Amino acid sequence: MEQQLWNSVLAVREKSPLVHSITNYVVMNNTANALLAVGASPVMAHAYSEVHDMVAIAGALIINIGTLDEYWVESMKLAISQANTLGKPWLLDPVGAGATPYRNKVLQELLEYQPTVIRGNASEIMALASMSAGTKGVDSTNHTDEALDAAIQLNQAHGSVVCVSGATDLIVQEKGCLTLTNGDKLMTRVTGMGCTASALIGAFCATTTTHYFEATVAAMALMGIAGEIAAEKSPGPGSLQLHFLDTLYQINKDEFVQRVKLEEYNGGF
Ligand SMILES: Nc1ncnc2c1ncn2[C@@H]1O[C@H](COP(=O)(O)OP(=O)(O)OP(=O)(O)O)[C@@H](O)[C@H]1O
Ligand SMILES: Cc1ncsc1CCO
Numbered sequence: 001m002e003q004q005l006w007n008s009v010l011a012v013r014e015k016s017p018l019v020h021s022i023t024n025y026v027v028m029n030n031t032a033n034a035l036l037a038v039g040a041s042p043v044m045a046h047a048y049s050e051v052h053d054m055v056a057i058a059g060a061l062i063i064n065i066g067t068l069d070e071y072w073v074e075s076m077k078l079a080i081s082q083a084n085t086l087g088k089p090w091l092l093d094p095v096g097a098g099a100t101p102y103r104n105k106v107l108q109e110l111l112e113y114q115p116t117v118i119r120g121n122a123s124e125i126m127a128l129a130s131m132s133a134g135t136k137g138v139d140s141t142n143h144t145d146e147a148l149d150a151a152i153q154l155n156q157a158h159g160s161v162v163c164v165s166g167a168t169d170l171i172v173q174e175k176g177c178l179t180l181t182n183g184d185k186l187m188t189r190v191t192g193m194g195c196t197a198s199a200l201i202g203a204f205c206a207t208t209t210t211h212y213f214e215a216t217v218a219a220m221a222l223m224g225i226a227g228e229i230a231a232e233k234s235p236g237p238g239s240l241q242l243h244f245l246d247t248l249y250q251i252n253k254d255e256f257v258q259r260v261k262l263e264e265y266n267g268g269f
């Protein structure tokens with residue numbers, strides 16, 4: 001299975017998919033650089049006049065509500081409708097779910113478009129499933145294992161692959177789930193690591209038409225492994241960010257296969 005995941009990394013490097021993001025102001029630069037480092041091609045676009053055409057040439061669409069407003073939410077709906085019409089994968093990153101009634105209302109509307117993949121931290125996934133968990137801003141106050149039921153519920157309600165990120169990453173599909181325990185705590189001291197994970201999932205999903213669960217697992221494995229390799233070289237968050245990008249670019253098969261910590265349960269793959 002490690003070989004299969006590594007093949008997904010190679011597929012992104014070879015195919016260099018265009019990933020269209022409607023994402024937040026905070027992470028645009030980080031996520032564009034991470035996409036370039038893995039070999040994908042990023043574009044950020046949200047004008048009503050062009051989202052339709054941009055989705056048409058993209059391999060995947062990322063919808064991240066981090067700094068949402070009324071204009072952007074309409075852009076998101078236009079872009080998602082086009083992705084669904086064309087059968088292209090799209091990912092919902094429910095940044096700050098549960099923090100404000102406006103965020104919750106928008107998320108409920110976006111969920112109706114049936115995301116291909118949903119990725120959030122435990123608090124966000126729990127809020128999304130119940131709109132009742134206490135989210136403190138954009139950082140998680142819950143652990144991944146607490147979000148298992150919420151992830152299963154979202155998968156069943158919307159048919160989405162659901163990824164809960166954190167010290168343990170949990171990825172749920174209809175057939176079963178698995179966990180990844182790569183990564184490093186220092187990653188939580190750099191903004192937008194979760195948003196970067198979502199962007200990478202988009203790039204990996206763009207290289208397949210059906211295997212979105214495997215694509216999500218491969219992207220999250222790469223994220224965690226690159227984060228832990230980078231953390232070993234970094235005294236603090238500034239250098240972590242730098243080494244993280246370099247590692248995404250440089251990582252080879254041996255490093256990836258030796259480090260991946262994956263556990264399947266309830267059927268897994
Ligand atoms: N405590 C931790 N220990 C090890 N790795 C971690 C830890 N927390 C996060 N990570 C790593 O960081 C990645 C990003 O996950 P995280 O859950 O922090 O995203 P997030 O809360 O959505 O972040 P943001 O909102 O800042 O984008 C995880 O997939 C994992 O690899
Ligand atoms: C800090 C922050 N605020 C809105 S979006 C964002 C980036 C991390 O999710």
Ligand SMILES: [Mg+2]
Pocket residue numbers: 095096120121138194195
């Ligand atoms: Mg987040």
